Amino acid sequence: MRTISHWIDGAAVTGSDTIDVLDPATDRPVATVPMADAATVDAAIAAAVAAFDGWSATPMSKRAQVLYRFRELLLANRSELAALITEEHGKTLDDAAGEISRAADSVELACGGPALAHGSTSLQTGPNIDTKSVLHPLGVCVGITPFNFPAMMGMMMVSVALASGNTFVWKPSEQDPGVCVRIAELFREAGLPDGVLNVIHGRQDCAERLIDSPDTEAVAFVGSSTVAHAVYSRAAAAGKRVQAFGGAKNHMIVMPDADPDVVADQITSSCFGAAGQRCMAISVAVVVGDDAEPLLEKLKVRAEQVQLGAGVTPGTEVGPVVNRQSQERIRSTVKDAIAAGARAVVDRSTEDVPGFESGYFVGPTILADVDTSSPAYREELFGPILVVLRVDTLDDGIELIRRHRYGNGASIFTRDGAAANEFERRASAGMIGVNVAIPVPVAAYAVQGWKDSAFGDTGLNNASWSFYTRPKYVTSRWDSVSGTDFGFRPN
Ligand code: NAD
Secondary structure: OEEOOEEEOOEEEOOOOEEEEEEOOOOEEEEEEEOOOHHHHHHHHHHHHHHHHHHHHOOHHHHHHHHHHHHHHHHHOHHHHHHHHHHHHOOOHHHHHHHHHHHHHHHHHHHOHHHHOOOEEEEEEEOOEEEEEEEEEOOEEEEEOOOOOOOHHHHHHHHHHHHOOOEEEEEOOOOOOHHHHHHHHHHHHOOOOOOOEEEOOOOHHHHHHHHHOOOEEEEEEEOOHHHHHHHHHHHHHOOOEEEEEOOOOEEEEEOOOOOHHHHHHHHHHHHHHHHHOOOOOEEEEEEEOOOOHHHHHHHHHHHHHOOEOOOOOOOOOEOOOOOHHHHHHHHHHHHHHHHOOOEEEEEOOOOOOOOOOOOOOOOOEEEEOOOOOOHHHHOOOOOOEEEEEEEOOHHHHHHHHHHOOEEOEEEEEOOOHHHHHHHHHHOOOOEEEEOOOOOOOOOOOEEOOEEOOEEOOOOEEOOHHHHOEEEEEEEEEOOOOOOOOOOOOOO
């Protein structure tokens, strides 16, 4: 069994209050991880404080060079990192390797810091007066990340934060923290000075102490909406800069002119991939028109064929969900929805995998005729469960999205440009897909939700430059101006 440590000031730090990290495919412990006490949290913050002056004074091209080297190491070690993710998270090896590649995209964006993160200068803003804006790093930044993308979400925060000259304390999910410490080791190998990136593990008390520390300047959070709101409120009340991204219930509108085979393939991959544990997975398909049955038939065939299994087993398409509580919560929501009148087009929610009977498996499941007031529709299930609704018009479909509390992503499948345009303009979500079922923008744009899917006003990735820097405006003149003037003159 592996021992996962904290990573503080460039070294592994063990702790006594340990919990087991379980393999979701087997329910067996694969590692232990310590839960940080107050002294450990304070030590991580202190290391980040001590490293700030040196790192922020390091020329930005030198900072970028560390990131370039780190990106190479990340990709060179992709298989090892993917195996760690699969063992603790459960997703397939292929999917985990894809996560590392997407994490590398965020690092690549940050490598462009010298070209991307600059202020501006205007000449002659007054008589012989110039005005410029310069961007300062903030200081110690904290990142709290979810289990579902243990490497990628952290890299969306850490990369730009470090490129901008900040130091960082990262608290990953206690459910799959192994890859995060390995990433910190690779940063050190890439030449990152000690103390610039620290990783500590813990639960709510640990996160709250990090947020409350007087040395913490900014907090980035990704996780469920209830916690996102709590973190946002706590950090904002303390006057900190904060962005907090929450849950999702992503709708896909299927117009009558969309190719039903393409739509069925896309929904199947988006909804069931990673066992439905992607914040941008489609979990509601909204069929516009008289008849949803032909599409339901195609979805049924595909859902029945999906290979459920351990993430390490070749041929597995869908692995387990992350823990026993998730498995039980998802299964009981499906059961309740069916008892309340929903039609199970396919119900594999209680399926076991031979040889892995103790694993937290939930098979692909499709529910039709779901009441929109039921938890199966209102709540984020974070499992491979598809709800299919039927509406008469595009307008009705957009209205469903507008009324839902979440607004992370939304997609439309159509060949009609006018319908796509209308959808793009009016759907209330931060990330829109047009014939794209998982519309996560590339790193050069931003990840950003609306409504209860995000609290705060800056996104991740390219939008992070403004989150991790603060502008200063300098007005200067170098000629000598004599004589007093008590008026407030126009320029
Ligand atoms: P979670 O909210 O349970 O935990 C997220 C992090 O917060 C973990 O590090 C956890 O230890 C910590 N935490 C838990 N309770 C806390 C508290 N009361 N105060 C402070 N910190 C606390 O989320 P999860 O189950 O790990 O992740 C799944 C959720 O993340 C889903 O809702 C998913 O939609 C969301 N997510 C959103 C995005 C996005 O971009 N909007 C991306 C990925 C995941």
